[in-house]
């Protein structure tokens with residue numbers, strides 16, 4: 001029997017394709033009551049991981065369990081986990097309702113459950129229409145309804161927001177948040193942080209098959225750092241004063257100082273007290289997307305490289321980065 005916990009637990013999960021390590025030694029847990037985003041650039045190993053969780057790909061090593069069991073050992077998998085992986089194709093002759101009823105019959109689920117799933121995703125008014133005439137958003141909802149047929153405890157969705165317009169994304173957000181608020185579990189992948197940042201509570205970020213962040217989105221937000229860029233008459237003297245006050249200071253190639261965790265007023269006060277003249281100052285805040293860019297060590301292409309001084313922030317992902325940021329970024 002499964003433990004009914006609604007947890008997905010991934011331990012030491014790896015997948016090799018010949019010389020390519022698609023997924024390397026992944027460890028993470030997905031809890032009920034949360035929406036967990038599985039974020040990574042294209043080709044970072046998200047789909048491979050989700051397919052291993054769903055028993056569609058055999059891992060090279062490691063395990064993935066749902067409710068304490070590998071997918072293939074779940075006694076009634078459709079009632080435990082529902083998934084939308086690829087853009088689904090629909091039989092051209094069937095209505096949305098018939099499509100779902102066919103799946104329901106195959107799963108030994110009553111027709112009423114198919115109608116309920118249509119209602120849940122807001123497609124009841126289109127029940128008698130054929131999906132060939134549906135918008136992308138409606139087709140995504142029908143795929144979601146298929147995943148909901150078994151009234152599962154856990155939902156796994158691969159890039160569900162892909163191609164949706166802002167209205168579709170807002171609908172999906174509300175749906176998934178409500179699903180999680182009812183004590184169920186959601187794991188959704190995306191390669192685009194902005195698409196999911198207001199939907200997810202937890203984030204697992206992967207880059208080149210490795211986990212580079214596992215924690216809450218709030219924790220990631222609080223790791224967003226500010227820094228003051230300052231041009232001083234005597235940078236050496238000012239740097240010494242700032243360091244004596246406990247600030248981390250970096251020299252930029254253009255001669256300015258970057259003072260981490262400080263704003264320009266704090267720097268100005270110290271400069272004044274030290275009698276160092278200032279010629280210019282600028283406050284800078286590193287955004288969530290830039291952080292994601294750093295975490296994935298440049299593999300992410302959602303945002304351009306940061307402007308002057310970006311080298312101060314950028315650093316390669318290391319194995320030690322695998323658990324939370326610990327304020328180190």
Ligand SMILES: Nc1ncnc2c1ncn2[C@@H]1O[C@H](COP(=O)(O)OP(=O)(O)OP(=O)(O)O)[C@@H](O)[C@H]1O
Pocket residue numbers: 017020021022040041042043044045046047048049191
């Ligand atoms: N069957 C396969 N044979 C060989 N290589 C594969 C196979 N499936 C995936 N890969 C490779 O494994 C890596 C991870 O692919 P995967 O599809 O898991 O990434 P992804 O993060 O889901 O990417 P995307 O966001 O583009 O869907 C890629 O380099 C991909 O080319």
